[in-house]
Amino acid sequence: xxxxxxxxxxxxxxxxxxxxxxxxxxxxxxxxxxxxxxxxxxxxxxxxxxxxxxxxxxxxxxxxxxxxxxxxxxxxxxxxxxxxxxxxxxxxxxxxxxxxxxxxxxxxxxxxxxxxxxxxxxxxxxxxxxxxxxxxxxxxxxxxxxxxxxxxxxxxxxxxxxxxxxxxxxxxxxxxxxxxxxxxxxxxxxxxxxxxxxxxxxxxxxxxxxxxxxxxxxxxxxxxxxxxxxxxxxxxxxxxxxxxxxxxxxxxxxxxxxxxxxxxxxxxxxxxxxxxxxxxxxxxxxxxxxxxxxxxxxxxxxxxxxxxxxxxxxxxxxxxxxxxxxxxxxxxxxxxxxxxxxxxxxxxxxxxxxxxxxxxxxxxxxxxxxxxxxxxxxxxxxxxxxxxxxxxxxxxxxxxxxxxxxxxxxxxxxxxxxxxxxxxxxxxxxxxxxxxxxxxxxxxxxxxxxxxxxxxxxxxxxxxxxxxxxxxxxxxxxxxxxxxxxxxxxxxxxxxxxxxxxxxxxxxxxxxxxxxxxxxxxxxxxxxxxxxxxxxxxxxxxxxxxxxxxxxxxxxxxxxxxxxxxxxxxx
Numbered sequence: 001x002x003x004x005x006x007x008x009x010x011x012x013x014x015x016x017x018x019x020x021x022x023x024x025x026x027x028x029x030x031x032x033x034x035x036x037x038x039x040x041x042x043x044x045x046x047x048x049x050x051x052x053x054x055x056x057x058x059x060x061x062x063x064x065x066x067x068x069x070x071x072x073x074x075x076x077x078x079x080x081x082x083x084x085x086x087x088x089x090x091x092x093x094x095x096x097x098x099x100x101x102x103x104x105x106x107x108x109x110x111x112x113x114x115x116x117x118x119x120x121x122x123x124x125x126x127x128x129x130x131x132x133x134x135x136x137x138x139x140x141x142x143x144x145x146x147x148x149x150x151x152x153x154x155x156x157x158x159x160x161x162x163x164x165x166x167x168x169x170x171x172x173x174x175x176x177x178x179x180x181x182x183x184x185x186x187x188x189x190x191x192x193x194x195x196x197x198x199x200x201x202x203x204x205x206x207x208x209x210x211x212x213x214x215x216x217x218x219x220x221x222x223x224x225x226x227x228x229x230x231x232x233x234x235x236x237x238x239x240x241x242x243x244x245x246x247x248x249x250x251x252x253x254x255x256x257x258x259x260x261x262x263x264x265x266x267x268x269x270x271x272x273x274x275x276x277x278x279x280x281x282x283x284x285x286x287x288x289x290x291x292x293x294x295x296x297x298x299x300x301x302x303x304x305x306x307x308x309x310x311x312x313x314x315x316x317x318x319x320x321x322x323x324x325x326x327x328x329x330x331x332x333x334x335x336x337x338x339x340x341x342x343x344x345x346x347x348x349x350x351x352x353x354x355x356x357x358x359x360x361x362x363x364x365x366x367x368x369x370x371x372x373x374x375x376x377x378x379x380x381x382x383x384x385x386x387x388x389x390x391x392x393x394x395x396x397x398x399x400x401x402x403x404x405x406x407x408x409x410x411x412x413x414x415x416x417x418x419x420x421x422x423x424x425x426x427x428x429x430x431x432x433x434x435x436x437x438x439x440x441x442x443x444x445x446x447x448x449x450x451x452x453x454x455x456x457x458x459x460x461x462x463x464x465x466x467x468x469x470x471x472x473x474x475x476x477x478x479x480x481x482x483x484x485x486x487x488x489x490x491x492x493x494x495x496x497x498x499x500x501x502x503x504x505x506x507x508x509x510x511x512x513x514x515x516x517x518x519x520x521x522x523x524x525x526x527x528x529x530x531x532x533x534x535x536x537x538x539x540x541x542x543x544x545x546x547x548x549x550x551x552x553x554x555x556x557x558x559x560x561x562x563x564x565x566x567x568x569x570x571x
């Protein structure tokens with residue numbers, strides 16, 4: 001049972017920096033009165049804000065802070081559950097959310113959302129909607145049970161019946177089903193891997209047996225042939241390397257010398273050709289000119305003849321020398337061609353050397369492979385036994401995995417059965433079916449006491465069927481506001497009675513906001529007050545702005561009023 005002791009607030013709505021404290025467990029019945037706008041409904045907003053972080057009425061969070069002071073908005077709610085004493089403190093500007101149990105702060109490591117879930121699911125075991133259905137009946141911003149959706153109605157009833165735990169169990173079950181499916185996938189993968197290992201091991205043993213049948217003599221003969229081929233190749237490599245070495249020692253220097261000599265002779269030939277060309281130009285000059293083109297003086301004939309003769313002699317000498325040079329160059333070109341042919345042969349020798357060395361390496365690797373085969377055959381006996389032992393281990397593991405696979409499948413079957421039990425159509429529906437007749441009986445009893453002569457019935461989907469004494473069928477929406485209020489009150493009292501049966505959602509607190517001020521007539525009011533007088537162990541608060549109510553019918557009175565725009569309370 002939740003026993004609410006007090007609620008305190010400051011800088012909340014029209015309340016200023018001077019805190020207002022309302023004791024919630026002092027009197028069986030308390031009348032809260034005040035003019036419209038005096039702040040008497042603030043107790044509802046403060047209580048729901050403190051517990052659930054949102055007010056009872058449709059007010060934005062930033063509008064909850066007193067507009068004059070603008071900060072340090074704080075609400076404190078004190079309550080007991082069993083032997084535990086709790087205090088919830090919630091504030092705005094600065095933001096504050098603290099839960100104390102027996103004077104010690106409850107761990108705040110979780111996020112604010114998870115912290116709120118802890119308060120609702122683990123401590124109160126009520127959410128905002130269910131709280132308003134069991135503790136508060138208001139005329140403002142209140143959604144009666146009959147105006148909720150079918151799903152929301154069911155959720156309220158589940159919380160009142162304390163069967164939301166099955167929803168939590170169903171959530172846990174879904175996680176376990178997921179984990180079991182993952183385990184099933186893992187075990188299948190492990191089983192497939194083991195079967196693959198068994199197959200590979202069996203093939204390995206079979207291949208080992210085949211290898212043991214191979215003739216060692218055949219392998220050794222092959223190795224010997226390879227060794228002979230390798231020796232032959234190595235000898236050929238030695239010969240080729242000798243030829244290459246000879247070329248580098250004898251031919252290469254001669255080749256380089258001829259190249260150098262030919263280059264020098266070509267330079268000499270070029271100079272001689274240049275001299276002959278110049279002499280030929282000078283001869284032509286003397287033959288074609290009698291006077292000097294520069295000074296215009298006459299050139300002596302004897303001088304011209306002598307000059308032409310001298311230059312002609314030079315051309316003859318050069319011509320003879322160039323014949324000799326050409327002969328030398330021709331001989332050198334022939335030698336160079338020979339040397340280049342020899343160099344080409346040398347390069348071919350080098351390629352052959354590389355090829356033969358590669359062949360030698362291949363033979364070495366091949367022989368190593370053959371030797372490995374020989375070693376495998378020689379150790380096949382020992383290895384074969386080891387492989388057989390390993391194969392047996394794999395088979396034992398495979399048997400174990402298959403048994404584990406069967407266990408996981410059995411667990412899956414069990415979880416599927418549990419899933420069927422925990423879904424909405426399972427245990428929860430059976431419990432609801434059990435309590436539905438009690439709920440309907442209680443609702444009709446309270447409707448009778450409120451002098452509303454109808455037969456009210458909720459079905460398993462929480463759809464209503466309301467019949468008059470003349471058997472006419474109605475829906476909730478068909479009735480007047482006063483009649484709807486009677487139904488709402490009957491349901492409120494019913495939920496509180498059911499909550500008392502379940503204990504966890506039972507509470508001492510009942511707050512009724514302005515239910516006499518609108519739709520409930522005089523007769524309805526009298527009958528309602530009679531019902532209130534029959535309730536035991538309750539702390540009932542009735543909020544009203546009517547001044548004609550019989551104050552003497554209540555054990556205590558709280559008056560709200562506005563003084564200089566701030567709410568004040570007198571008792």
